[in-house]
Amino acid sequence: MTNRKKDDARPKLLSGGNPQIPKAEGNGPVQDYIAAMPGWKRDVGQRLDDLIVRTVSDVRKAVKWNQPFYGKDEGWFLSFRCYTNYVQLQFLRGTSLDPMPPKPSKHDEVRYLDIHENDELDEHQIRSWIKQASKLPGEKM
Template sequence: MTPTKAGNSGKVAQERAASRAAAQPVLLSGGNPQIPKGYGDGPVQAYIAAMPGWKREVGRKLNALIEQAVPGVAKAVKWNSPFYGLDDQGWFLSYHCYTKYVKVAFFRGSFLRPMPPGESKQENVRYLDIHEGDPIDEAQFLDWVRQASLLPGEKM
C-alpha cells in the first residue's frame, strides 16, 4: 500500500523534528553540554554554542582570552569539557558548566602567582569559579593563562 500525501508530510515533519532534536546537545547535570570527544576548534565551538544561558557568553569570553594569551593554542573536548594546551606540552586549562557557575581548572594552578582562588583535592590544581554577573578580571586571567602555558601540561 502506498502512503498518502498527508502521511508523507507527517513522516517528513517527524524526521525533521528528530533531526533537530539530534542536533541539540544533551545537557548533563548542572547544565553541562554533552559534546562528543574531538580535537580542534570545532568541538570547542560546539561546546560553547551549547552552553546554557549566560554561561555561553562566559565560554566565548574565556575562549577569546585564551586565544589572545596563547596564539595557536591546541583545543579539544574531552569528558564533556573544553581543554586548552600546547601540542608538545600537554593540557594546561579546562572549564566545565555547573548549575550556578562555570569552573575554570588550571592543572598546574598551584604554581601560578598569584594562585587562582579555588582549592582542589588535587595538589597542583587550582580553580576559578565564575558566577552569573561576575566580572572577569581580564588582565589577571590573561596572566594566569600565559603562566600556565609555560608550565608542563597534563598528558590526558
C-alpha cells in the same frame, strides 16, 4: 517529526547544564561545546575562549570528558565546564601560578576560578594566569 529530529541534533545537557560533546581534537568540537552552553554561560565560554586564543596564539584545543581543554605541545594547561550556578575555569597546574587561583581542588596541583552570572571578570588576572599556565609543563591526558 521535523522538530524531534532538530532537537535530537542538539547536544544533551548533563548535570548542571554541562554540554555532552564527543571527545575530539581541534577548534570545531570546542566551538560546538561553547555553542551548546546554556544561557549566560555561553557568553562566558566565548569570552574565555577568546582570551585564551589572544593570549596563547599557538594553543591546541580539544574536548575531553565533556569539557574544552587548551594546551601546548603534548600537554594541557586549562579547561572549563558548566555547573548549575557557575562556569568553572580549571588550571591544571594552578598551584604554580602567582597568585594562585582562589579555589582548591582534591587534586594536588589543580586550582579553580568559579565564574557566576553577575561576576565581573578580571580579564587582566585571567590573562596573567593563562600566560603563566601555558609556559608550564602541560598535563598529558
